[in-house]
Amino acid sequence: MTSSSPLYAQVALDVPLFTALSYRVPEHLRDHIAPGQLVQVPFRNRSKTGLIVALSTELDDPTLAPKIRDLYDLVDPEPLLSPHDVRFLSFVADYYLSPIGEVVRLAIPSAVRVEGIKHYRRLPEDQRTPAPNAPQTPLSLELAGALASLSDTEPTPVAALRESHAELTYHRLAELELRGLVEVTYQESASLKPKTERYFKLLPRPRGTLTGRLGANQLQILKLLDGMPSLSLPEIREHIASPYSSLKALEERGLIESWEEEVYRDPFADAPVEPAPSFELTLPQQRAVDAVARARQAGRFEGFVLHGVTGSGKTETYVRIIRDTLAAGRRALVLLPEIALTPQFVGVFRSHFGERIAVLHSGLTAAQKFDQWRQIRRDEVDIVIGARSALFAPINDLGVIVVDEEHDPSFKQEEGTRYNARDMALVRGKLARAQVILGSATPILESFYNARQGRLTYLAMPERVAARALPPVDIVDMRRGPHNPTAGPSSLLSTRLLGALDDTLHDQKQAILFLNRRGFSPCVVCEACGHVFHCPHCDVSLTYHRRMEALRCHHCDFSLRMPESCPECLHTGIDRKGVGTEQLEAHLRELYPRARVARLDRDTGAGPRLQQLLTSFRRREIDILVGTQMVTKGHDFPDVTLVGVVLADMSLNFPDFRAAERTFQLLTQVAGRAGRADSPGKVIIQTYTPEHYSLLTAREHDFESFAERELAQRQAMGYPPFGHLIALKFEGANEGATVQATRNYATAARRLLRTERAFGDAVSMLGPAMAPIARIKNRSRWQLLLKAADRALLRRFTIRTLELAGHFDAGQPHHRNVRIIIDVDPLNML
DNA sequence: AGCACGCCGACT
DNA sequence: GTCGGCGTGCTC
Numbered sequence: 001m002t003s004s005s006p007l008y009a010q011v012a013l014d015v016p017l018f019t020a021l022s023y024r025v026p027e028h029l030r031d032h033i034a035p036g037q038l039v040q041v042p043f044r045n046r047s048k049t050g051l052i053v054a055l056s057t058e059l060d061d062p063t064l065a066p067k068i069r070d071l072y073d074l075v076d077p078e079p080l081l082s083p084h085d086v087r088f089l090s091f092v093a094d095y096y097l098s099p100i101g102e103v104v105r106l107a108i109p110s111a112v113r114v115e116g117i118k119h120y121r122r123l124p125e126d127q128r129t130p131a132p133n134a135p136q137t138p139l140s141l142e143l144a145g146a147l148a149s150l151s152d153t154e155p156t157p158v159a160a161l162r163e164s165h166a167e168l169t170y171h172r173l174a175e176l177e178l179r180g181l182v183e184v185t186y187q188e189s190a191s192l193k194p195k196t197e198r199y200f201k202l203l204p205r206p207r208g209t210l211t212g213r214l215g216a217n218q219l220q221i222l223k224l225l226d227g228m229p230s231l232s233l234p235e236i237r238e239h240i241a242s243p244y245s246s247l248k249a250l251e252e253r254g255l256i257e258s259w260e261e262e263v264y265r266d267p268f269a270d271a272p273v274e275p276a277p278s279f280e281l282t283l284p285q286q287r288a289v290d291a292v293a294r295a296r297q298a299g300r301f302e303g304f305v306l307h308g309v310t311g312s313g314k315t316e317t318y319v320r321i322i323r324d325t326l327a328a329g330r331r332a333l334v335l336l337p338e339i340a341l342t343p344q345f346v347g348v349f350r351s352h353f354g355e356r357i358a359v360l361h362s363g364l365t366a367a368q369k370f371d372q373w374r375q376i377r378r379d380e381v382d383i384v385i386g387a388r389s390a391l392f393a394p395i396n397d398l399g400v401i402v403v404d405e406e407h408d409p410s411f412k413q414e415e416g417t418r419y420n421a422r423d424m425a426l427v428r429g430k431l432a433r434a435q436v437i438l439g440s441a442t443p444i445l446e447s448f449y450n451a452r453q454g455r456l457t458y459l460a461m462p463e464r465v466a467a468r469a470l471p472p473v474d475i476v477d478m479r480r481g482p483h484n485p486t487a488g489p490s491s492l493l494s495t496r497l498l499g500a501l502d503d504t505l506h507d508q509k510q511a512i513l514f515l516n517r518r519g520f521s522p523c524v525v526c527e528a529c530g531h532v533f534h535c536p537h538c539d540v541s542l543t544y545h546r547r548m549e550a551l552r553c554h555h556c557d558f559s560l561r562m563p564e565s566c567p568e569c570l571h572t573g574i575d576r577k578g579v580g581t582e583q584l585e586a587h588l589r590e591l592y593p594r595a596r597v598a599r600l601d602r603d604t605g606a607g608p609r610l611q612q613l614l615t616s617f618r619r620r621e622i623d624i625l626v627g628t629q630m631v632t633k634g635h636d637f638p639d640v641t642l643v644g645v646v647l648a649d650m651s652l653n654f655p656d657f658r659a660a661e662r663t664f665q666l667l668t669q670v671a672g673r674a675g676r677a678d679s680p681g682k683v684i685i686q687t688y689t690p691e692h693y694s695l696l697t698a699r700e701h702d703f704e705s706f707a708e709r710e711l712a713q714r715q716a717m718g719y720p721p722f723g724h725l726i727a728l729k730f731e732g733a734n735e736g737a738t739v740q741a742t743r744n745y746a747t748a749a750r751r752l753l754r755t756e757r758a759f760g761d762a763v764s765m766l767g768p769a770m771a772p773i774a775r776i777k778n779r780s781r782w783q784l785l786l787k788a789a790d791r792a793l794l795r796r797f798t799i800r801t802l803e804l805a806g807h808f809d810a811g812q813p814h815h816r817n818v819r820i821i822i823d824v825d826p827l828n829m830l
Numbered sequence: 831a832g833c834a835c836g837c838c839g840a841c842t
Numbered sequence: 843g844t845c846g847g848c849g850t851g852c853t854c
Contacts, residue, residue, distance in 0.1 A: 011854080015831055021854040044833070044853055059854095067854050101831095809851095 005057050009033065009071055011041055011050035012089075012100040018808055020053050020100050022064060023071035028174075035086045036079035040072040049075055051104050053086055073158075073174075080108065080377070081394055088428050089392070095427075097798065097822045098417040106417060107392035109369050119155035120173075120182040122147060130180040139179070146173065147181055155183075194374070195367070196260040200247060201230040203257055217246040225256060232263070264371040284308075284461040285317045291459055292321050292435050296328060296399065301430045305406075305447045306439040308461030309701065310672025311468060314439045315345075317461070318402050319352050321437065326353070326382050330399025330434070334385045335421055337408035338633055339363045343611065345404075346385055353383055360386035360393055388413060388421035391428065398432040401425045405633070406438040406447065407665050412827045420825060441672055442665040445714065448707050449721040471643070471674040471681035473667075473699040477690040478647075492579055492587055497644050497684045504642040505595055505623060509679060511642040513584065513626045514670045516650045518601040519543035520583045521576035524551060528571035533560075539775040544576050545603070546586070556777045584646060585626045592624070600627035632670040638677030643670055648687040648695055655772045656829045657719050660694045664706050667698040718764070720825070724791045726798050727826040728784040729771070732818035735780040741818040742768040742782040748804035749784065752797065763788040763797045772830045779819075798822070 429436035675681020697706035732738035771781035
């Protein structure tokens, strides 16, 4: 055999390096290696597990040749991820200018990653069978020493063996395998292991066997097992308190047999399973289903914007599309914005599709996540439902991706790799030739615009099911003065909203009041000297929380007992300005002492309390629900007939070019909670800017007019969807160093703009500028915003800028303590 | 991220 | 004389 040209593997490691590292593939592994496999590689002076992202016969940088080392071994003969998945991960890393290892970590739960560490166990002399190509020479002294240090009962991790025998490489140790001296196993070294259960079944009983002298327990077990394929130990224990000795006795007599089997830890344990309602599709629903079917039958990728008003039956449409997809032998992925919504959603899906569903979201325990992931990878489920991270689930034969409530900002990850699951769903769909459905009552302008440009297919569902009307929306001008007779005695709630509340309570219906600010008062001021209480760690004012009698920061965990007097002038009169949900709740309790008022926000709806509150509201144990954004999300409460928006201006005044769009979305979504069943609903919006087009178009349920108006503004400013943005964000404890780092990058960018025409003409830079919240958790925040109409050009420009600023160099002396965040397609400009 | 290397203060 | 501080540089 002549030695062929070397083969290199690009391996992604869990280290913050932008690129994968290259390793030579040893000759004996050449035919067994593929992208998507986990491998053990030498890294510095230790061994690490990494994922092969590519194989090549040449190095992209030949000067690296002398540094290249051989990889040690495969961790598992089976690839962990499909080539499809690997390509997708590489794309994501590339697109978001993010280290590949960090992206791989998104896709593989940490518990799975350590799966299959190679172990050796010394075989007893009589069990040794050398391979035909084993060396005939005597075993070297070092290897004999290593062999001697192994146990013949307990497997030892090979990495541990290498530590005690530093002179031996993995490669040399492999000789022990070749000579048949050791047994090779791949074992989890982590705490998480697949859970197993002991199963029992009846053995066919030889005719005429005496069954005499069986205890009562033993007889009962035989009776239980009779007619059952098998039963697990817990199932047996449901009937017999302590069956252990009896089971053992029965097995010894050869009457039953037992074995260990992997079982999955079930995260659905508390998911309500609702009976599958049979339904007929409305015409628009049917059209949507048919449009998707055409793409599926043609076997091509297609992206759809499913624009369905609140209550138009989007979920039923998804169900039907997924059913067709499964019938065609492919699988489905459903992405939801909030884990809070999953139990209900999963319940609906289980009633339609049974057990072959997995869920993935950050609320699962590590063990549950581990099990769900393994089920998905083994093709044991057909539908995966989850929050944004489920985008990376290792689903084979993916046929359809549904992104429900695609406008929701929680699809954007705001740390690490700042991916947007909604955008990347389109990419994954394209790679898999799947159909991608982006569903919302308020599609983002990018979707609307792309549909108009023909890149996405627009599917409209403009009417609510069962001919229910969209609720009428009333805008109340809260500005005081003789021109405004509707302003009532309460500065918080207008007479019109109070009147509507009276009616709702009188009719024994429910109301939702939305106020996008938690706490009692968002700002606390000394009435004598004007001192405003600020967070000592963040550049924001403190919020007064009455229940805790404390001032709290909403950006860090700082909190302070509500002081008696001003720390500046010792004056005892301290004013609480502005209104949050806590105060609104208290106010309503005073106004309606007999109504049941509850509040839903991050303070009251943390963890399991959220489900409790929602359930309790659905059961009509609450009359008025006060809440933040959390009440706007797709919940379905049939008896809500009134929705009040206490102050619509809050999101309008946000320092962000998406403020108008956010406001429109918020108002439309919250208004959609009203009148979802047989009783008609009503919406009242209070505002100080009643003439704003976000409010006026929301009042008319007129998405198109809003979109036209907003698109015109975006075009004028070159903002998305007409231009693309990449934000460079700088955070550091030292303000001077942070500014300096920002300046260095700005200088690099400016130089490129000056020297290269292609960039200078097409790219613009805003900043260096202080971030709208200039300091959070004692870290100063600065930013640069890069903008261009051509996405590819903007990407190239950013990479060149980063290179020029030394961003990819290891270690940058000037910016040691400044964190530099690259935010591609930023959503949150704060 | 880790982790080794390196050049300056208080200890056997 | 050395132990160890954490600044800085690098990982195929």
